[in-house]
Amino acid sequence: MTLFGACRIMAELSIRILIPIFEFQEGLFPPFSNPAGWIADWLATDGGLDTMAWFYAVNIALMVGMTNLILVIHLERKIAARIQDRRGPMLSFRALREIGEDLSGNAPSWKFKKNYSGIGILQNIADGLKALTKELIIPTKADKFLFTMGPIIFISSSVFLLALFPLSDRFAASSAPAGLMVIMAAFSIAPIGILTSGWASNNKYSMIGGMRSAAQLMSYEIPLLLSMAGVFLVAGSFDPVTIVEQQRESTWLFGLPMWNIIPQFIGFVVFMVCILAEVERVPFDLPEAEAELVEGWTTEYSGIRFMFFLMAEYIRGFAGAAVATILFLGGWAGPWPVPPEIWFLIKVYLIIIFWIFIRWSVPRIRTDQILVLGWKKLLPLSLINILIVIFMVEIYPYFTAIVNLPEVF
Amino acid sequence: MAEMWISMGPQHPMTHGLWTLKVKVDGETITDADPELGYLHRSVEKMGERRKYFMNTTLTDRLCYASSTTWTHCYVLTVEELMNVEIPERAKYVRTIMLELQRLASHLMWAGSYMPDLGHITGALYFWRDRELFLNLLEVPSGSRLLYNYIRIGGVKRDLPDGFVEKAERVMKLFEQRLDEYSDLFENSKIFRMRTEDVGKFTAAQAQNLGITGPNMRGCGTKFDLRRNDPYEIYEEIDWDIQTREAGPGYGDCFSRYMVRIDEMKESMRIIRDCFKKMPKGPTLASTIPVRAQGEAFRRTEDSRGEALMYIVGDGTDRPYRWKIKSPMFTTISAAPHYLKGYKVADIPAIMGSVDICIGETDK
Numbered sequence: 001m002t003l004f005g006a007c008r009i010m011a012e013l014s015i016r017i018l019i020p021i022f023e024f025q026e027g028l029f030p031p032f033s034n035p036a037g038w039i040a041d042w043l044a045t046d047g048g049l050d051t052m053a054w055f056y057a058v059n060i061a062l063m064v065g066m067t068n069l070i071l072v073i074h075l076e077r078k079i080a081a082r083i084q085d086r087r088g089p090m091l092s093f094r095a096l097r098e099i100g101e102d103l104s105g106n107a108p109s110w111k112f113k114k115n116y117s118g119i120g121i122l123q124n125i126a127d128g129l130k131a132l133t134k135e136l137i138i139p140t141k142a143d144k145f146l147f148t149m150g151p152i153i154f155i156s157s158s159v160f161l162l163a164l165f166p167l168s169d170r171f172a173a174s175s176a177p178a179g180l181m182v183i184m185a186a187f188s189i190a191p192i193g194i195l196t197s198g199w200a201s202n203n204k205y206s207m208i209g210g211m212r213s214a215a216q217l218m219s220y221e222i223p224l225l226l227s228m229a230g231v232f233l234v235a236g237s238f239d240p241v242t243i244v245e246q247q248r249e250s251t252w253l254f255g256l257p258m259w260n261i262i263p264q265f266i267g268f269v270v271f272m273v274c275i276l277a278e279v280e281r282v283p284f285d286l287p288e289a290e291a292e293l294v295e296g297w298t299t300e301y302s303g304i305r306f307m308f309f310l311m312a313e314y315i316r317g318f319a320g321a322a323v324a325t326i327l328f329l330g331g332w333a334g335p336w337p338v339p340p341e342i343w344f345l346i347k348v349y350l351i352i353i354f355w356i357f358i359r360w361s362v363p364r365i366r367t368d369q370i371l372v373l374g375w376k377k378l379l380p381l382s383l384i385n386i387l388i389v390i391f392m393v394e395i396y397p398y399f400t401a402i403v404n405l406p407e408v409f
Numbered sequence: 410m411a412e413m414w415i416s417m418g419p420q421h422p423m424t425h426g427l428w429t430l431k432v433k434v435d436g437e438t439i440t441d442a443d444p445e446l447g448y449l450h451r452s453v454e455k456m457g458e459r460r461k462y463f464m465n466t467t468l469t470d471r472l473c474y475a476s477s478t479t480w481t482h483c484y485v486l487t488v489e490e491l492m493n494v495e496i497p498e499r500a501k502y503v504r505t506i507m508l509e510l511q512r513l514a515s516h517l518m519w520a521g522s523y524m525p526d527l528g529h530i531t532g533a534l535y536f537w538r539d540r541e542l543f544l545n546l547l548e549v550p551s552g553s554r555l556l557y558n559y560i561r562i563g564g565v566k567r568d569l570p571d572g573f574v575e576k577a578e579r580v581m582k583l584f585e586q587r588l589d590e591y592s593d594l595f596e597n598s599k600i601f602r603m604r605t606e607d608v609g610k611f612t613a614a615q616a617q618n619l620g621i622t623g624p625n626m627r628g629c630g631t632k633f634d635l636r637r638n639d640p641y642e643i644y645e646e647i648d649w650d651i652q653t654r655e656a657g658p659g660y661g662d663c664f665s666r667y668m669v670r671i672d673e674m675k676e677s678m679r680i681i682r683d684c685f686k687k688m689p690k691g692p693t694l695a696s697t698i699p700v701r702a703q704g705e706a707f708r709r710t711e712d713s714r715g716e717a718l719m720y721i722v723g724d725g726t727d728r729p730y731r732w733k734i735k736s737p738m739f740t741t742i743s744a745a746p747h748y749l750k751g752y753k754v755a756d757i758p759a760i761m762g763s764v765d766i767c768i769g770e771t772d773k
Contacts, residue, residue, distance in 0.1 A: 084534040364528025
């Protein structure tokens with residue numbers, strides 16, 4: 001049973017509830033004979049049911065993504081705290097009870113014998129509430145329309161990413177033959193939002209931050225796509241499902257799975273560096289370098305708009321780790337007892353934890369250094385990776401057919 | 410982008426205090442800079458002229474929040490020269506120990522605030538965690554953690570308590586282990602070196618002309634330290650070396666300044682250990698301390714940030730007639746345009762952080 005199949009059944013069930021409601025409204029809107037009835041009629045058709053099922057599927061994918069987002073932020077806080085010899089956000093039920101006592105003035109009736117700690121994840125909810133209650137400031141001399149559009153472009157293109165990658169071959173909100181190309185296209189919408197908000201803030205720090213971001217994303221997109229090209233050549237497809245199936249089927253010594261990380265290690269390294277720059281995490285977070293640019297292109301934003309940027313960055317991080325898993329780490333392939341979706345999430349979280357360790361143990365690098373790294377080192381490396389793949393996929397099999405060489409790849 | 414002026418400060422993460430750095434940038438390259446000081450001026454010198462000599466130690470403590478003992482010590486040395494006070498031998502040793510502990514705490518404060526400038530927040534927490542150890546040590550004899558008011562005219566407030574030596578040895582042993590651990594995280598880290606090497610360079614000749622002193626000058630290879638060149642207390646009798654980086658084309662940058670400070674911390678611990686060995690028994694406060702003074706006195710000491718100078722004129726009353734303070738950071742910040750030009754905007758915090766800014770003493 002796929003996610004879409006389940007959603008289709010849900011759609012059929014919900015149409016049975018919806019049709020009586022629509023029929024009840026008949027004649028309530030005199031100029032039109034029965035608009036609700038038309039909608040109900042359309043929804044009951046095959047196309048209508050499919051549309052509804054897609055709607056459900058995308059929403060489920062978004063919910064899964066948002067839950068993961070909260071987990072990633074919590075993980076980042078806790079691991080960062082442990083690296084820095086701290087404990088990070090902590091909250092226990094006993095502390096909650098004490099807060100309740102303080103607020104109400106008398107002891108609540110519910111009591112715990114043990115101090116159940118470890119619900120520091122609620123810190124995220126507190127942060128969200130704080131952001132919601134803050135004033136939304138628009139600077140007087142800012143371009144108001146573009147200033148408002150910047151966060152919208154950024155968050156919408158990032159949330160769009162969540163609906164695009166599959167968690168397994170059955171748990172997918174969308175499956176396009178050009179799936180990964182669509183994901184990379186969605187990734188590259190964000191610089192428009194960054195440039196827009198950086199320029200519209202009418203602030204020198206914001207403008208420099210926006211320009212840095214544009215330069216960085218433009219120079220890193222090329223090696224990023226070139227390092228992905230090797231995987232596309234091997235799999236012969238842009239479809240995530242095909243790419244993962246190809247990795248699952250190819251084996252190595254002793255029947256071990258040969259995921260793309262083994263033959264294309266150079267490509268994997270280039271991809272990891274580039275995707276780190278693409279999602280703007282330390283050491284590549286210079287568009288918002290707080291030491292010299294205060295907060296870079298987000299300096300003038302407050303409240304929920306600032307929270308949008310923060311959320312979108314973590315969503316992009318999660319999506320980037322998911323793409324890396326699909327391309328190089330065998331996606332949802334793994335031994336039987338654990339379901340494939342869990343395997344996928346385990347690999348994604350391993351990459352994210354690796355990134356968190358990097359983030360809290362290296363300084364930030366400089367603009368000119370980042371561009372030199374991108375153009376002079378990563379671009380040639382990704383081309384070398386493509387050469388290796390071409391040798392592996394095209395040239396070696398060609399000679400194998402003529403000279404009778406052993407089949408290695 | 411056309412050339413434009415960016416105003417960094419008075420409230421800016423780079424400033425480490427309250428001052429403005431105006432930089433003219435062409436894209437990302439700095440073409441000009443203009444530091445503006447004076448936001449934190451409290452007229453310490455004038456206030457001191459209305460107070461008695463022994464009251465002024467509370468003001469000098471507040472000159473620099475990171476290194477208060479060294480400033481009080483400079484003032485006390487000047488007043489003692491003015492009044493011709495001889496201090497006991499043990500007091501000299503206790504003062505030296507406290508000065509070096511303060512230098513360690515100050516350098517750790519600097520290292521901790523330098524790391525976020527480079528985008529390394531973990532470094533800040535590591536160094537500040539170690540600073541706590543030395544603050545705890547300073548708290549044992551003086552009773553406070555930030556403004557000690559421990560060094561008095563004629564000696565020190567009270568003797569080191571029992572068990573201080575053992576506690577200090579334990580702390581220094583732990584800190585030495587941690588410095589070894591940090592070397593992999595900082596000076597052997599590729600990205601850290603990329604950010605600090607060949608950035609914010611000035612030569613030894615430039616440093617002398619611009620009045621840059623202290624670890625910043627020793628970072629360009631000048632072997633000059635007032636503890637050795639114009640000795641006070643018992644630095645002559647103690648076994649220690651001036652820490653410099655070799656002179657040459659690759660030196661005088663942010664990395665050499667970082668390394669000089671790390672080496673100075675190790676050297677400070679050597680001085681403290683030697684003091685513990687050679688410390689005699691006896692009183693720690695002179696028996697008679699005069700209240701009035703006539704004449705003029707001038708002393709300079711090696712502060713954690715460079716050369717601290719004080720000049721006091723007494724007119725026979727119990728209050729100074731004129732009190733002049735020369736801060737090492739005032740000249741260093743004023744020279745900022747010379748070592749900022751030609752570098753990138755991202756280098757501004759890396760350079761200005763590396764000279765160890767303290768606005769309290771700069772604006773007085």
